[in-house]
Amino acid sequence: MTEKSMKNKTENKAPNKNNNLDNKDAKEEEQVILTPWKLVKRKFKKNKVAVTGMIIFIIMVLLALLAPVLTPYDPYAMDFSQVNQAPSKTHLLGTDELGRDYLTRILYGGRVSMKVGLFAVIIEILIGALVGGLAGYYGGWVDNLLMRIVEIFMAFPFLPIAITISAVIGPEVAPEKRMYIMMFIIGLLSWGGLARMIRGQILSLREQEFIQAAKALGIRDSRIIWKHLIPNTLGYIIVSATLGMAGAIMSEAGLSFLGLGVTPPVPTWGNLVQNARDIYVLKNRVWLWLPPGVAIFFAVMSINLFGDGLRDAIDPKSK
Amino acid sequence: MGNLLEVQDLKTYFYTDDGVVKAVDGVNFSVEAGKTIGIVGESGCGKSITAMSILRLIPDPPGRIVSGKIMFNGEDLTKVSDEQIRHIRGNDISMIFQEPMTSLNPVFTVGFQIMEALMLHQNLDESEAKNKAIEMLKLVGIPRAEKIVDEYPHQLSGGMRQRVMIAMAVSCQPKLLIADEPTTALDVTIQAQILELMNDLKSKLNTSIMLITHDLGVVAEMSDHVVVMYSGKIVEDAPVDELFKNPRHPYTIGLMNSIPSLIEEGKRLESISGSVPNPLYLPKGCYFHPRCKFATDECRKGQPSLREIAPGHKVSCFRAEEVTK
Amino acid sequence: MSEVILEAQNLKKYFPIYKGAFRRRVGDVKAVDGVSLYIKEGETLGLVGESGCGKSTTGRTILRLLDATEGTVTYKGQDVLNASKDEMKKLRREMQIVFQDPYSSLNPRMTVSEIVGESLVEHGIYKKGKELDDYVVEVITKCGLAKYHINRYPHEFSGGQRQRIGIARALALNPSFIVADEPVSALDVSIQSQVINLLNDLQHERKISYLFISHDLGVVKYISHRIGVMYLGTLVELADKKSLFDNPKHPYTQALLSAIPVPDPTKKINRIILKGDIPSPANPPSGCKFHTRCMYAKDICKEQAPEFRNLGGEHFVACHFAK
């Protein structure tokens, strides 16, 4: 057999995949140079599901952000001539018992829900990264002490404690401000896992030879932390942040559904779904609970998909 | 022919998202009964994949044996049923892997892991198998075998684990033992112990050994015949003495010249410039030409095929005759 | 010969082992347990030994990347282990390290120019800018890389190229002493020689001293002037290369040398096969640490640790019976 026929044969076996073999030869120098972030981006882009997740999420964020432009109604404006309207041209998702346009409330509710999710995660990350970073970098008794604290935080049963705290500090607070309370409760209760992860990350990074090399070169500690440690944990932090945000949105929705989260009249998806606890509404006014529920579902799912894709893209182990 | 195993034009490709990796690309060689064949080459040149193709252990997807024959005992292993190949694995052909630390299942005792193959292939019952396992452990020189048999891999040192791997591999007295870099992860003094053991077993059990390594020293010491691989192809194939005395492929020569212990004191090491090509972007023509001092236009265009230049000595190079140490 | 630039005396490094919730210290890993050596200007001291015997720890303790438990290190007359922060920063320019793993030793999020140039900025030798870039280019070309590599990230290089970046990083500060911690063991043979040649060339050009750590005796033999053999945290033999290879005095050295497979099928050597495994450094044997595997061991070996003696001609051995 000649070489040529051999090649043809292989091409037949995998026709569409290896036709680049012959014309794209050997010149590694000509390959596109990719920064690590670009590599992640490329890997991520290949993941169709994750990209879909990201797009859905971006759309939802845009819908929430552009709410004032998208809807002519005010989420708090009552119109008693339009009470409990079914979906129609003027009110795409109907109105509630006070004649407020429901689509508008869902859009604004998304703003609150996502804001709570976002800031809860920011709090979670700030504390988690700080604690994990300190524990990992300094080790010794600092690590020991901080990890004990983390252990205790991780032993807190999330929902009951969140409910308790919410009930305890909530009452003094106006509905508009309750969402800040929510952010803190969710953020404060959920940083433990992240701190642990970052600590592990830093511990293993600290043992990596490039950190040793930096020390050998006489690089300052602060620079080692900023230039060498943090950029290398950033990927994981971003992944945790996305997945954490999905969790936080879910927690907020749960608490608000129980009436212990953000309270009306401030709309959030969670307290909008609460409408359906009344069987009449559940049965006869589907538009009052289905859309906000679906919104939560889509938000959480899109973030989960996005976060999973991101993790796969960042994780060097995955192909 | 006394050939126990004959690999003919074996091609194993990996279909990845980035393209096709021709990990093994038309490999021909044979193993004689009772002899040791050494396979050397740089990391990623396809040694392990060749070995795993023989036992059909290629992860599929993404890998696939695209073509070729693997004749063993008159049967083509690429064609036999899954049931048949399972019967051959561990029984007629067994394998020792590179990493003794990760190749044993951490949750089972080493004894059990040896017994498993025995109970499967030799129809021994549990107590018989256990006795046999202890016997095998003693054979590979493990002290206190009666006790070790009930221990878990993590309780053993690297050398001990590799011995266990060997005991497991030889327990059914295979006709062919494939050893994929069995000592790379071990220290010199331990490596010496293992090599000694393998030689010992070979003479006792009369198995053929296919020894994969990148250490020319180990090859020189252990093998009867050597195959040199580069980028999924065989570049040179010769009896061991012949190869070391009279290497003909520029790659083999370069390899030998870059080993410090083969170099005269104070002399500069010769090195092969450049690095192993990315299997996704293989050069046109002879895969070695970008690093080859002897490359001509011919090498850049066409791929040389493996040809016999002396009895038993095959080289895949257009200019083999002109090339010398 | 030339003068001694670095000397370590009775260097010890113990890693404490903690256990339980209250992290009680239950023992120590005696990674380095009384090592004494010196290195002369422009000389390569090879350090061999089996995995876990403390080679890397010795190297890092000398550079004060780890805090020594005991002992002294003097570099050009200066006490390294007790140097102040500022003094240490100056010393860092003199003493550098090259690592084994070409993958984990480079920060994946920094370009070559950042990796190589970082220390120059930190030490105030150059400011960021054209001059720095020129210098970095100079260094990397010296190490066999090209100018266009300067803005690439480590993952775009092969193992050998990465190792060159690592060397360039160490070289940028123009040090006179480099600890090379297994710089070639992760590389394929054909690449190995490129790096060894580079290290050799640099030494001749700049009179750099190396502490060259490896477990490949062939490489050590090729590159070193003198060789130390370590076993379980202690040096068992230290001698001139020729003297060590031709006339090994310690039974461990003898076994080690005989264990190396020689890439020559015609030479069949008579092996000394050691029995057993290396004991754990957390629980080393009493007396002579090698006695558990030594074929010549006598009662005294179990009880008394042998002295690290000079048998003459700078050939040091730690064995009761060596002559």
Place this chain on the structure above:
Amino acid sequence: MLKYILRRLLHMIPVILIISIVIFGIVKMAPGDPVGTNLDPKATAEQRAAERARLGLDKPLPVQYWNWLTRSVKGDFGDSYIYKKPVSDVVPNFIWNSFLLNIVDFILAFLISIPIGIICAVKQYSKTDNFWTVFSIIGISMPSFFFGLLLIYIFSVKLNAFPINGMVTPGKNAAGWAHIKDVMHHIFLPALVLVIGSMASLVRYTRTSMLEVINQDYIRTARSKGLSEKVVIYKHAFRNALIPIMTIIGFWIPGLFSGAVILETTFVWPGIGNVMMDAISARDYNLIMALNMFFALLTLLGNLLADIGYALVDPRIKVE
């Protein structure tokens, strides 16, 4: 092993103490006076003060904490304001109802999810795998209350196939099989929500850890011995995949009970989650503290169980 468990239990004590301080602190931060809600509205200020004194509410916080702690250790968590009974009498009534729901979930989820997870890992990217991957992502992203409402809407309101709330038909007083059927009829929807939620995460988790294990060297070793694929997967791979799955059990057990707060509220299931909500809205301090301690203890116990599980399945973990 016993010693190990004992030691772990001992280690839990300081953690529990700190958690108890935190919980006590949180609850005591609460405005509202339990005395106010319980006494006759016409009670005089002195009567209120006397009642406060009787309950020990006039003492400084550390003293109150100490008293609460010492009594709690003896199993006396004080009286519930809602039920006007010792908390220790109230809680057991409901724990079993929650437990029933959770045990159904636990058994079903485990029985179904693990095999599915394994199959998905073995046949990665197959149709089955894709189906369950989609199922998982949906299950994980679906808030339990919303899913519960959907089920109620479809099955109870529209199809009238299942009751919307409660656990038994009152007054039926059925015994034996009829009773079981009655309970099963009621438990179906809430259990479905729980099971699907648990399955979603468990399938995913099993799949991931199986995938990780399947690519390990020792699996290749097992295959090279000629073992059948079934033995390789279910014996060699699964035993190893079980190790990370143990962690999820640790999170799961407490998660089950505390997650039930939302679910039980949605389905008006007479369990402790429901009681927790009542306790919160009635400011039933003693009950809130006891329940929180119960949940915290469950969390710790879950961790302990996970660790014991680890020790059981992973011989690398030294038990002494």
Place this chain on the structure above:
Amino acid sequence: GCGDKNEAPAGTEGEGKVEEKEASNNPARSRDGAADTLVVGTHEAKGDFLPGYSSEVYDSYVADLVFDGLFGNDKEGNPTPSVAKDWEISEDHKTYTFHLRDDVKYTDGETLTAEDVKFTYEFLADPTYDGPRSSYAMNLVGYKEYNEGDAKELAGVKVIDDYTVAFEFQEALATNIWDCGMGILPKHIYDFEKGDTASLKQKMSDPIGSGPYILKKFEPKQYVEFEANPNYFLGAPKVSHLIMKFTTVETQMSELEKGTIDVQLRVPPKTENKEIIDGTGFININEYPDNGYSYMGWNLRDPRLADKRVRQALTYGFNRQQFVDVYYGGNAQVCNVPVSQVSWAYTTDINEYPYDPDKAIALLEEAGWKPGADGIREKDGMKLSFVWDTYTDSKYVESLIPMLKADWEKIGVKVEPNLMEFGALSEKVYDKQEFDMYNMAWSLSIDPDAFELFHSSMAVPGGFNAVGFINEENDKLLEAGRKEFDQNKRAEIYQEWCQLMNEELPYMFLTQNLSWDAINERVQNFDTSPFQDWTSRDVLLNVELAQ
């Protein structure tokens, strides 16, 4: 009265017989054992089933089914004989002597005697008693001595013979008689050492009394099951099995529809609920006005609200009718006085305060409140900007908030709701008395006396006059009202008082609700009315299940 959330209006009074409708698809009829079992849906009872401990009305139902008091009351709210055949009141209106029937037996066979009555009141006066009914004993002679001192007996309750008992009060008040009506506990079962109510509390969830029903089973959070007492002294009830099933506002409608309950008490009077009920075709509504009202209390100590004109302006400025229309779908009434329209003390001769923003603005202007830069009215550096403390988890509040905010904004008044849990609100309002305004509701007792709520002596921390209403005329009228024993004269006094309150507006009166009991057509004679709830013997003993 006591602080009560709004969703659960208290009530009694019948609108007449349930219409007889025949519906073939009535699922309640085909329920297992439906023939002799009545299932009444109520809010959850917690298990405090002893008369002295049941703090919520749902627990009281159980206590009322199991225990008997000395007397009951008729539809008009007048006491009627029960365990007591008759009674006489002393000249000075301080001593009430009751003659007991001798045929009242507890369900364990023992006879009810005067000792049991005495025991019941000593229990309420016990120093360790921590239930919500101590006020029943508080006005009796010797209460202090027994409760705080070491008196062996409660002097105010005298056993004259086995079947005669006398109550002696410290003060002569028209309301005293109601204090004598506590459900009677059998001493032989509940007896305890003075100072040890704990032992009695243990028996709280399995009560034994003399009432028409015997408690069979209590499943917490699920239901309470009863069986008729065949030996009941007023005759055995006609329905032999009774179940109180716990429902929630969310689920009750569906349960009614599905026939899993026959009766649902206190269905919120909303159009949606009416729609469902009418939709079934087999459920009727028994509608009657609630004996209570909801209101917004404002802190009269606050100089801004101390001005009557401001209070009136705020009342004019809120469209209460619209709120009634939107929230209740018209099934409630705007109220303007602190007395229920079912009471004999009610009067219609009052200012209605219809929604009139112009008038509100005029009043505010008159009072000197001028719009500020931000549109909020201000005067002397003060702004008409209030924090309104209210409670969470209530649709009522959720609807009220936006409407009130919007209406008041139009007259230049800002209000910020501050939601808190109900217990916290109570503490803030009654104990701390720190608030601008708050909203709550009262459910009233049969007697219109509101001394506790509005007398100036109650404007102390912990007192119910939390708004700090201090008005001499008011005090005079309230004192006169409770000391007057002539019904007509009392009515006059209270009507005058109503007008005063209507003018002064110590509260912004919001609504008086309707009570709806939803009743399956198969249940007959379930004739609840404002003063007679379903446990009232007149109602209960006549309820029948149609076959």
